[in-house]
Amino acid sequence: MKRLLVTLALATVALAAAACSSTNADSDASQAPAAPADPNAPTIVAKDMQFVTKDVRVPAGKAFQLTFTNNDGAPHNVAIYTDSSASTNLFRGEIFAGGTKVAEVPALAAGTYFFRCDVHPDMQGTITAG
Ligand SMILES: [Cu+2]
The missing domain is CATH 2.60.40.420 (Cupredoxins -  blue copper proteins)
Structure with a gap:
């Protein structure tokens, strides 16, 4: 039972991380270039x-x-x-x-x-x- 809970918790963390990173990728692509990503090429x-x-x-x-x-x-x-x-x-x-x-x-x-x-x-x- 304890092992199942740990597995579920890990799966939840993994899902949250995946959701997070895909959200970031979307916003990076669509946001206005307020702050240049590359300081060498502002x-x-x-x-x-x-x-x-x-x-x-x-x-x-x-x-x-x-x-x-x-x-x-x-x-x-x-x-x-x-x-x-x-x-x-x-x-x-x-x-x-x-x-x-x-x-x-x-x-x-x-x-x-x-x-x-x-x-x-x-x-x-x-x-x-x-
Ligand atoms: Cu001018």
Whole structure:
């Protein structure tokens, strides 16, 4: 009797685990890319004259591929500066309207940086390298 209970308990755990993992797989596939899965290849999205992605994390001291998707008909880019004064530029992405482009961004030392659209400086976000 005791053995049967243990078996039942194990089976229940296994079923729960299976249900859990399949749920996770479904939600991963359907959810919006709020947080990029791969920090080495972050994605920034612009829509309705603002960045949908306002916080980006990248590895420190390592060049990374930045995917920029512009869902607007208006031209945007992603330009990275040391801080919000935008006086020292570290990377300037191509300005384009409607579409996706991938750019290679040079390594950033650990810290927090500022990014904006150079065409519309009110479009802003933060990049954290760590
Ligand atoms: Cu813009």
